[in-house]
C-alpha cells in the first residue's frame with residue numbers, strides 16, 4: 001500500500017468570543033507514517049490555521065494534557081500514530097462530559113476539586129511527642145508493599161477515563177474513575193494512615209456506588225491503571241463495612 | 254472533607270443483587286438444561302412423569318428445600334429489580350424515588366409471595 005499524500009482531519013471547534021455554535025472544520029494535513037496525531041495538530045497550528053487551540057506539553061504520553069475524542073473514543077493525541085488512523089478522515093472533539101473552554105481545551109476544575117475530596121495524598125501517622133522529637137526516619141517499603149499501590153500510582157490525570165464513563169456523563173457529582181483509583185492508591189500504601197478519613201467519600205452514592213462496572217475507563221486508560229478494579233474492590237470493602245456497622249451498633253459514627 | 258458525603262444504602266441492594274446474580278448464573282442454566290433438555294430427552298421408556306406435580310412436590314418434603322426455593326425466587330427478584338432500575342438510569346430515565354420504590358417494592362412483594370407459597374404448599 002502506498003502512503004497517502006495527506007490525511008483529512010476534522011475538528012469540532014468553538015470559541016467563547018464568537019456568537020457561533022460549535023462548527024466542524026476540516027484540514028488536509030501532510031501525511032507521514034511516523035507522525036503522531038499531536039504532530040498533525042501542531043502542523044495545522046503552525047502552517048494552516050493559527051487559531052486552532054489544544055493543550056499539549058510532553059508529547060510522550062506522560063503529562064496527560066493532550067486528551068481529546070478521536071473518532072468518538074478518548075485518546076491522547078501524542079499517543080496515536082497517523083498510520084494507525086489512515087486513510088482517515090479523523091474526527092476530533094474535545095473530551096466528552098467536560099465544559100469546553102475553547103476548541104479542544106476542556107475545563108478540568110471538577111476533577112481538581114475531587115482530588116482533595118478523596119484524600120489523594122499520604123497522611124502521616126498521628127504525631128506523638130516522642131516521634132516529633134526524634135529525627136524523621138525514612139519510610140521503608142518492601143517491593144511487595146510497593147506492588148500493592150504501584151499500578152494505581154501510574155495515573156497521569158489525563159481524564160480520558162472520565163470521558164469514557166457514562167455514569168460521570170449522567171451524573172457529574174460522581175467522584176469518577178481516576179479520583180477513586182487514587183483513593184485506592186493511597187489506601188493501599190503502607191506509609192499511609194488516612195484510610196478512615198477517606199471512608200465517607202468512598203461509602204457515599206457519589207463514591208464507589210455510582211459506578212455500575214461499565215469498565216470502559218480501564219479500556220481507555222493509557223497507563224494501565226484499571227480504575228474499574230480499584231472501584232469494585234472498594235465496593236466490596238464498603239459493603240462489608242455497611243453490614244458490620246449495621247450489625248454492631250457503635251462500631252462507627 | 255466529609256461534610257458533603259452521605260452514606261449510601263446501595264450496599265444492601267447491591268449485596269442482594271450480587272447474590273441473585275450468582276444464582277442466575279449458576280442455577281438458571283442448570284434448570285434450563287434439566288427442564289428443557291434432559292427431561293424431554295429422557296422421556297423415553299422409564300422417563301415418563303419425571304416432572305409430575307406430585308414428584309416435584311416430593312422434592313419439598315425437606316424444609317430446607319422450601320427455604321432454598323423461596324430464597325432463590327426472592328434473590329432473583331431483587332436481582333431483576335436492581336437491574337431494571339439501573340437500566341432505566343442508563344437509558345436516561347430518572348424517575349426518582351417512585352421508580353426506585355416500585356422496583357424494590359415489587360421485589361419485596363415477590364419475596365413475600367415466595368415465602369407464603371412455600372409455607373402454604375401442601376406436604377407431599
Ligand code: SF4
Pocket residue numbers: 154155156157158159160161162177178181217220221222223224225226227
Ligand atoms: S486513570 Fe488512566 S485514564 Fe484515568 S486519568 Fe488516570 S491515567 Fe488517565
Ligand code: FES
Pocket residue numbers: 055056057058059060061062063064065066067076077078079
Ligand atoms: S502531550 Fe503529554 S500526554 Fe500527550
